[in-house]
Amino acid sequence: MLSDFVRHASRDSFSATPGFWQRIHVDFYLFLLLLVLAAGGMVVLYSASGGDWGAVTRQSVRFGVGFLAMFIVAQFDPRWYQQWSGALYLIGVAFLIAVLVVGSGAKGAQRWLVIPGVIRFQPSEIMKLAVPVMMAWYISRYGLPPRLKHILGAAILLAIPFVLILQQPDLGTSLLIAASGVFVIFLAGLSWKIIASGIVLGIGSLPLMWMFVLRDYQKTRILTLFNPESDPLGAGWNIIQSKTAIGSGGLDGKGFLLGTQSQLDFLPESHTDFIIAVLSEEFGFIGVMVLLALYVAIVIRGMVIATRGRDNFCRLLAGSITLTFFIYVFVNIGMVSGLLPVVGVPLPLVSYGGTSIVTLLTGFGILMSISTHQRV
Amino acid sequence: MQNHSLDNKEYERRLFQRRMLVALFVVAAMLLVLIARLFFLQIIQHEKHQALSDNNRLEVLPIAPIRGLIYDRNGELLAENLPSHTLSIVAERVDDMDALLAELRQLVELSDDQIELFYRRLNQYRRPHDPIPLKVKLSEEEIAVLAANRYFLKGVQVEAELIRQYPHGEAFAHVLGYVGRINEQELQELDPGAYAGIRFIGKQGIEREYEEVLLGKAGYQRVETNARGRILNVLDKQAPEPGANLHLQLDRALQQKAFDLLEGKRGAIVAIEPETGGILTLVSRPSFDPNLYVTGFPATLYNQLRDSPDKPFLNRATRGQYPAASTIKPFIGLGGVDGGYTTWTKTTDYKGEFQLPNDPRIYRDWKRGGHGETNLTDAIEESVDTYFYDLAYQMTLEPIHNILDQFGFGKNTTWDVYNPAVGINPTRDWKKDRHGFSWYAGDTVNLGIGQGYMLTTPTQLAIATAVMANEGTWMTPRLMLYSNDESLMDIPEKAQPDIQLNNEENWARIHHTMEEVLYGQKGTARHVAYDAPYRFAGKTGTAQVAEIQRDENGEAVDDVPDHLKDHALFIAYAPAENPKIALAVVVENGGGGSSVAAPIARELLDEYLLREPTNAE
Numbered sequence: 001m002l003s004d005f006v007r008h009a010s011r012d013s014f015s016a017t018p019g020f021w022q023r024i025h026v027d028f029y030l031f032l033l034l035l036v037l038a039a040g041g042m043v044v045l046y047s048a049s050g051g052d053w054g055a056v057t058r059q060s061v062r063f064g065v066g067f068l069a070m071f072i073v074a075q076f077d078p079r080w081y082q083q084w085s086g087a088l089y090l091i092g093v094a095f096l097i098a099v100l101v102v103g104s105g106a107k108g109a110q111r112w113l114v115i116p117g118v119i120r121f122q123p124s125e126i127m128k129l130a131v132p133v134m135m136a137w138y139i140s141r142y143g144l145p146p147r148l149k150h151i152l153g154a155a156i157l158l159a160i161p162f163v164l165i166l167q168q169p170d171l172g173t174s175l176l177i178a179a180s181g182v183f184v185i186f187l188a189g190l191s192w193k194i195i196a197s198g199i200v201l202g203i204g205s206l207p208l209m210w211m212f213v214l215r216d217y218q219k220t221r222i223l224t225l226f227n228p229e230s231d232p233l234g235a236g237w238n239i240i241q242s243k244t245a246i247g248s249g250g251l252d253g254k255g256f257l258l259g260t261q262s263q264l265d266f267l268p269e270s271h272t273d274f275i276i277a278v279l280s281e282e283f284g285f286i287g288v289m290v291l292l293a294l295y296v297a298i299v300i301r302g303m304v305i306a307t308r309g310r311d312n313f314c315r316l317l318a319g320s321i322t323l324t325f326f327i328y329v330f331v332n333i334g335m336v337s338g339l340l341p342v343v344g345v346p347l348p349l350v351s352y353g354g355t356s357i358v359t360l361l362t363g364f365g366i367l368m369s370i371s372t373h374q375r376v
Numbered sequence: 377m378q379n380h381s382l383d384n385k386e387y388e389r390r391l392f393q394r395r396m397l398v399a400l401f402v403v404a405a406m407l408l409v410l411i412a413r414l415f416f417l418q419i420i421q422h423e424k425h426q427a428l429s430d431n432n433r434l435e436v437l438p439i440a441p442i443r444g445l446i447y448d449r450n451g452e453l454l455a456e457n458l459p460s461h462t463l464s465i466v467a468e469r470v471d472d473m474d475a476l477l478a479e480l481r482q483l484v485e486l487s488d489d490q491i492e493l494f495y496r497r498l499n500q501y502r503r504p505h506d507p508i509p510l511k512v513k514l515s516e517e518e519i520a521v522l523a524a525n526r527y528f529l530k531g532v533q534v535e536a537e538l539i540r541q542y543p544h545g546e547a548f549a550h551v552l553g554y555v556g557r558i559n560e561q562e563l564q565e566l567d568p569g570a571y572a573g574i575r576f577i578g579k580q581g582i583e584r585e586y587e588e589v590l591l592g593k594a595g596y597q598r599v600e601t602n603a604r605g606r607i608l609n610v611l612d613k614q615a616p617e618p619g620a621n622l623h624l625q626l627d628r629a630l631q632q633k634a635f636d637l638l639e640g641k642r643g644a645i646v647a648i649e650p651e652t653g654g655i656l657t658l659v660s661r662p663s664f665d666p667n668l669y670v671t672g673f674p675a676t677l678y679n680q681l682r683d684s685p686d687k688p689f690l691n692r693a694t695r696g697q698y699p700a701a702s703t704i705k706p707f708i709g710l711g712g713v714d715g716g717y718t719t720w721t722k723t724t725d726y727k728g729e730f731q732l733p734n735d736p737r738i739y740r741d742w743k744r745g746g747h748g749e750t751n752l753t754d755a756i757e758e759s760v761d762t763y764f765y766d767l768a769y770q771m772t773l774e775p776i777h778n779i780l781d782q783f784g785f786g787k788n789t790t791w792d793v794y795n796p797a798v799g800i801n802p803t804r805d806w807k808k809d810r811h812g813f814s815w816y817a818g819d820t821v822n823l824g825i826g827q828g829y830m831l832t833t834p835t836q837l838a839i840a841t842a843v844m845a846n847e848g849t850w851m852t853p854r855l856m857l858y859s860n861d862e863s864l865m866d867i868p869e870k871a872q873p874d875i876q877l878n879n880e881e882n883w884a885r886i887h888h889t890m891e892e893v894l895y896g897q898k899g900t901a902r903h904v905a906y907d908a909p910y911r912f913a914g915k916t917g918t919a920q921v922a923e924i925q926r927d928e929n930g931e932a933v934d935d936v937p938d939h940l941k942d943h944a945l946f947i948a949y950a951p952a953e954n955p956k957i958a959l960a961v962v963v964e965n966g967g968g969g970s971s972v973a974a975p976i977a978r979e980l981l982d983e984y985l986l987r988e989p990t991n992a993e
Contacts, residue, residue: 143388144391144392188395246414248422248425251422261429288418292407303399303400315389319399
């Protein structure tokens with residue numbers, strides 16, 4: 001079973017007669033895992049939304065749209081994405097500039113672009129895909145490992161969307177997008193010396209970030225992380241309640257729909273960013289481990305697809321999408337369990353909310369395109 | 377070449393694979409961190425979190441701080457907190473609200489107003505599980521009935537809380553302001569941590585101005601409760617810090633007296649201690665009972681007050697803007713004589729009619745035929761309009777604006793009066809901006825008798841009078857006397873620089889003219905100071921509201937509707953040789969300043985200067 005899982009994407013299996021799944025450009029194992037995750041997520045969502053079938057229905061519609069987008073995206077040859085990477089990137093940057101000029105949003109943040117009556121979306125979502133595609137194209141043009149001037153070029157390409165999203169302000173998303181670009185450069189063989197000095201520089205600049213970049217509400221979140229009890233009714237509330245929910249779940253949980261923290265409204269944002277706390281409370285440590293196992297399986301499958309990629313572009317792109325997906329999981333669970341500041345990252349494919357599901361599944365569509373279009 | 381390229385591709389593939397392997401290790405390490413964290417929370421700390429959550433829910437209950445008390449200058453309480461039992465309902469626990477309310481009406485007397493107010497609050501945004509008040513100040517009997525029936529009344533609470541009381545009610549309503557329940561809009565703006573457990577917020581006056589310090593700091597207790605919300609155990613407690621107590625400059629007895637003197641009138645009285653700038657009295661009538669804001673205003677009464685043409689909610693003392701009328705004459709006279717635009721000996725006689733060169737318009741004196749030859753002293757004593765038409769014309773606008781500005785007109789010089797109006801001390805630019813016309817000489821002429829574009833609040837008028845009494849020495853007009861919160865005592869010594877005259881002797885001489893208003897043979901208020909055991913100085917003013925028929929003394933001849941009658945004004949300070957109090961009285965549509973406003977001032981001065989000294993100081 002396991003060997004089959006790994007072998008499936010290998011070049012050998014695509015010899016003369018491609019199978020059914022390859023003909024429709026769907027990576028069977030990845031698709032299966034995503035379906036299981038989506039179904040499990042909906043079970044948790046039903047409980048987290050307080051038994052609201054409306055929420056579950058709306059979420060399944062989003063999954064429908066997301067899987068359709070994934071299927072369509074998978075039909076195109078990766079070469080196509082390579083060719084259009086620059087255009088995609090420029091459109092994304094244009095939207096980001098537009099959102100700063102005419103965007104709308106709540107709580108002092110401008111994240112949404114609204115064309116009245118037509119559509120309402122966050123341009124930063126486009127960048128979650130456009131950045132890795134652009135970076136993979138740029139780095140793969142010059143061969144591996146990248147030379148210093150190309151690293152600098154890539155850094156500029158990365159800095160533009162990073163700064164623009166930071167202006168919205170949306171520190172969480174800008175850091176995650178930056179990570180997706182850094183992954184490309186790292187996988188391309190960025191020299192260890194540069195990585196080491198980057199880490200040193202990054203730690204060194206923390207005080208400067210604190211003083212000049214971070215806004216007050218962001219500082220509050222970080223301070224709250226270290227001492228949530230300092231403000232138990234205000235900023236510390238979310239963390240205290242989510243830790244209590246997770247911890248009280250114990251080994252096997254309180255049972256489906258029986259989580260007191262979530263069902264009695266102690267847990268804020270229980271069906272969006274904090275949904276993992278509901279799962280932990282109702283299904284316990286075992287339940288979370290099953291979920292983590294699903295995520296790990298998806299990540300490993302993605303790594304396999306990346307490693308088997310036919311050229312540098314495919315490998316770098318698939319690798320970046322996969323690692324970024326894992327980072328989402330890590331940041332979300334880290335923040336809900338009180339390891340990281342609350343930055344508003346949803347739990348991929350489980351949290352309630354449309355844009356992130358569609359973006360993520362579109363990204364997996366690219367992975368499937370890479371996995372099923374092997375030879376030119 | 378082909379070979380080399382193939383090698384190169386193979387090299388790149390291997391490089392990527394190695395990097396992927398590193399990534400795999402990093403992913404595994406991060407995964408371990410998450411698993412360790414979850415293991416720590418769910419297995420190692422499980423019992424702790426279980427205790428916090430499961431049957432015995434841990435709750436953090438805020439403890440509301442005690443709002444700071446407000447005293448007058450003699451330590452008399454002006455605002456206090458009294459215990460009250462409040463019947464309230466937690467809407468989330470009620471299945472059928474209408475049925476519950478019907479049931480409650482059987483037990484407790486509830487008016488339709490109270491029910492309506494309750495529904496309004498129910499439908500507003502509020503903190504979840506926050507009890508919604510239905511009736512405050514329950515009687516002992518009602519508390520007993522509700523306690524006996526509590527098992528049938530799901531979601532009903534009777535809570536003891538401290539509510540704000542204003543023992544002197546209407547007399548202090550405008551100056552103290554009031555607290556009211558935090559409304560929807562305020563809830564969205566204020567800091568939820570600072571207001572945890574607090575249901576009232578200062579809305580007007582001192583209560584609003586000093587809201588931050590009166591509030592205090594909320595404490596909290598962490599309690600274990602059972603499923604029904606009963607507290608089983610207090611785990612940890614942080615006591616609240618009470619708000620700062622405020623001792624105000626106000627004099628309770630004088631304020632009450634001023635309030636009584638305005639009985640049945642519309643008007644305002646402001647009295648100030650010239651030496652310190654302390655505001656002794658700040659009264660506006662008609663007024664309203666501020667306690668109703670605390671317990672809940674009955675809708676019918678509120679609508680009636682809100683729509684009343686007498687505007688009881690308007691603080692006339694700080695927000696009412698009136699023509700200064702003749703009360704402006706000593707200020708302009710001082711500016712004119714000190715600036716060399718007239719002398720103490722120069723006389724004029726316009727026979728009651730002043731005209732600008734090349735302008736047919738006639739500016740009439742209030743007295744038909746005029747006052748004969750008058751100098752500046754006579755002109756203030758008798759309030760001669762034509763003298764001031766001429767003087768204003770000689771001075772032109774800028775010197776007048778300048779002296780009025782030095783006396784604090786047209787701006788706010790108070791330290792802690794909530795939301796004061798600033799009046800108008802006009803300039804050429806102001807008129808151009810506001811009305812689109814240039815400043816005309818005629819405008820200056822009108823300004824000479826305090827009519828036309830200039831407007832002042834009673835507070836500004838009282839402050840200017842105090843500065844006049846001080847011979848130009850400024851202080852900071854304020855309500856704050858002292859507080860146990862030291863930070864509130866950081867008050868600047870002067871609101872603006874002292875007035876420097878070219879000739880200091882002009883102070884004594886202008887004071888003399890203001891005394892002549894009361895003691896001179898022709899003084900417009902000569903009947904008012906009769907028999908007073910102290911000597912005082914003042915100036916009358918009668919602000920025209922409409923063109924009406926007048927007799928030769930300027931009094932209205934026909935029966936004029938109330939709202940067209942003149943506003944009566946009077947400013948005064950006393951004792952003349954060592955002023956302890958300066959005041960301004962404005963009675964809207966009251967008639968003549970000397971006949972209506974001046975006697976009120978006299979009674980107040982008597983009250984303040986002649987009463988038995990209180991033992992507080």
